[in-house]
Amino acid sequence: MKKYFILISTVVFYFVACQSTSTPERIRLKFNSEGKFKIAQFTDMHIINHSPNTAKTFATIKYVLENEKPDVAILTGDIVIRRPSREVWPLLAQLFEEAQIPFTIVFGNHDVETITRDSVFDILSHSPYFIGEKGPENIHGVGNYVLPVYGSTSSKPSLLLYCLDSNAYTEYKQFGPYCDDWIHFDQILWYREQSKQFTQSNNNQPLPALAFFHIPLQEFNNIVGKETTVGTKGENNTPGKVNSGMFSSMVDMKDVMGVFVGHDHDNDFIGMEYGIALAYGRVTGVDTYGKMERGARIIELNESKPCQFTTWIRTPKGGIEHTYYYPSGVTKFAEETAIYQPSLPVNPTKQGVSYSYYEAKFKSVDEIATAKATKQGTQNNFSIKDAASADSFGYEFRTWINIPEKTLYYFYTRSDDGSKLLIDGNLIVNNDGSHGTKRAVGSVALESGFHELCLRYFEDFREKELEVGFSSKNILETVIPDNILFIPE
Template sequence: MKKHTILFLLLFLSFGSMSSFSKENIKFRFNKAGQFKIAQFTDIHWNNTSPNCAKTIETIKAVLEAEKPDLAVLTGDVVSDPPIREGWLAVAKIFEETKTPWTVVLGNHDSEKGRGFTRCQIFNIIEESPYYVGEKGLPMTGCGNYAIPVIASKGDKTAAVLYHIDSNDYPENDKLGHYDWIHFDQISWYRHLSDTYTSKNNNKRVPSLAFFHIPLIEYNNIVGKPTTVGTKDEGIAAADINSGMFASLVEQQDVMGVFVGHDHDNDYIGIEKNIALAFGRTSGADAYGKLERGSRIIVMYEDQFKFDTWIRTPKGIELYYYYPSGISSVDEQSMSFLPAKDVKPTKQGVGYTYYEGKFKSVDGIVSQKPLKEGVLTNFTIESAPVEDYFAFGFKSYIKIPERGVYRFYTNSDDGSKLYIDGQVVVDNDGSHSLKRVDGKVALEAGFHEIEVRYLENYMGQALEVGISSRNILEKPIPDSMLFLLSDK
């Protein structure tokens, strides 16, 4: 696959480094409620000669009718069998008839050898559609690397960016693995464009999403995490090469979520390094896989690093998921809610007890006599008079603003545990270097007992205790949420 690095850099200089949405007469904007809705369709695998086309059309139209998205994004493997041109025009007709603007990133099957069309020639076909709003993008690896800005509900500020990136198909050298990857010139383009949007936003990162077809190798990291929900019924068919795309997303700090297809029996979503990694729901009746055909819906919120997402099929809605909390409808429906305590705290603060000695577990401090006790404003170990071999016990009441599922975390060196109403929510115990552990608990609105135990052994000491929920962006628990019953 040829790279166009020199031409790419010249185009950066010539055209102000921006390759973004420019379709005439269509300008995407957050609505008056500050929301923007996207429907992701993936792996349609359209075969213009198949009788299953009617079923695929029915699925897509049912989703569009129920959700009425502002934009539909097709994440690859759209037309998998000849006749290619007629297939793409048939898919485009679905969105023309529903008057739905749509974009696409290509998959590995869209331009396989013998199909007669290159990736850029496919874009020549779909650009004929009046509701297609993407573009080929600058000449670089792949075709269809472009960004679509979403404008604020008022004014002309760019309030969000939707990156479309070609994850390509197969490497020229099959010894490098079965699937290709996102290449360095594409990553450079994304980083430069991200920085450009940031500089035009008073040096504040613009909340963004990224769409491509083949999952990143980091999708393996979210399997089994507490913040991961959905179906995983097959392996993750990522490239063998780690391109560094995910590292750039982490460094740029603007992309909240990555949405891919490719693996038809996966539709799960989880969080890795504060970035949601999600599969869409397979949409095409001719694609392999057992999942009910449908779409992933994403709702972005203006000026917030926050989105909600769920699966929509003709039968209904599945798997609500709230970013950045990682809380889902699965949690809300399956967890038992702890009732609030009948207490009336009189002041803000955290009671603490302080110990010294070597502890293997934070549970070992319970039977010890404290050397000191008192009141602090929060969970902090800054007052410890020694650097090693000490422990703290903290107790307070946390004021929960509304009924819901809450995610707590401790990030500690060494061990820590967090209890709510006597129930272990976070178990980060033992002697270890800095490590974060999360846990979820369902709470009624009101006051709940919160206890944190901490131990420090040799070298390094740190403790941070945080919270998030559907409506609380992740942060250390603020002083204003912590209360004591008395001055003692």
């Protein structure tokens, strides 16, 4: 009884103090004077009233806020999970108010087991640093809203933060008791309408966006084991039972760059699916299962590079882990541990690509080595449009590619039929064989300067296609431009 009286007194004192504390009249998220905007994602805190572990969870949050100094904190569900919970929400809000950092929430499946969603928003509305919204009443869930982030010197949004309620447990009995719910179609329609309106107001160009909710999408299963997926997968992903189309709508609207969730405490991996980063946060709460050190995921954006971001995990003991560069999928660890191929001591002056053209029935690019060229020449880039034959031909292209900076690069070929790409004599992309249009990707660590690039391609029959591109942490994926290709001398 004595402990309970002290806790209630603390809550009363907190709300009285709020009235006299100097607070911002209206919080407006924006990039700072250096053109940076930083988000801290806390997830699965599982705060239990009167638990001694609550102090440890709060200490983790304080550490991250003090050391990362984010511009906003987003709590992605399963925040307060046991009765009595009403007294805990103001104490949690006080952490962000003391740090003078705006914060918001989305609900997890456990939050609504002790209190209604509307009640949580009503409680948090007393905190001047809370920027969440209940959202429309005519769709599933509470807390479907979008937060615009404005430019450092602009009155227009430069970034959007979509916050969605992934709901708790499905009402459909055929899935069994306590089956995780999903984002419903009416919520997806709401997102599409918001995205459409922001796109129209941005000269019909999609505004870069991030999305935050609790329960992962089924597409998280697709990135497991990919080369560009990094982090810890310590348990099975547990998305909702139904794929309602949220991800496909994000692909369709072309604005969301990354999705950030919680729910599965032993996962903190991030990877790419069709150009969208899918990421788990790091479990924050001590009063729940999970083997990893408690912490948070940090996302940092740069106003001058609106379609890129860097993200990492921050913990009190481990410091910074799993630094990941979007959209390249390059990681800081890979950069630091890679064996870099040195540049070559050449100084070509004429831009372009040399080629040898062959006519024969090929089933593999390796067969080109024993064929006799019927034509040789140069052109601006890798192109098969001038092939004399409609089918049964091949090319070997050679060029010096001028690599702009020392880092890890991804090269790809998209070809029908087969292709192989080599750099400095090493096979990087293997897209060989007789097949329809197919994309293949490979990575290589390169010093800045000139490197020899050899591309072999063959067309078997019917349709034909060839595209060659690359990316790095500072280069959005693009077809290799003419101005970095030089004819070997």
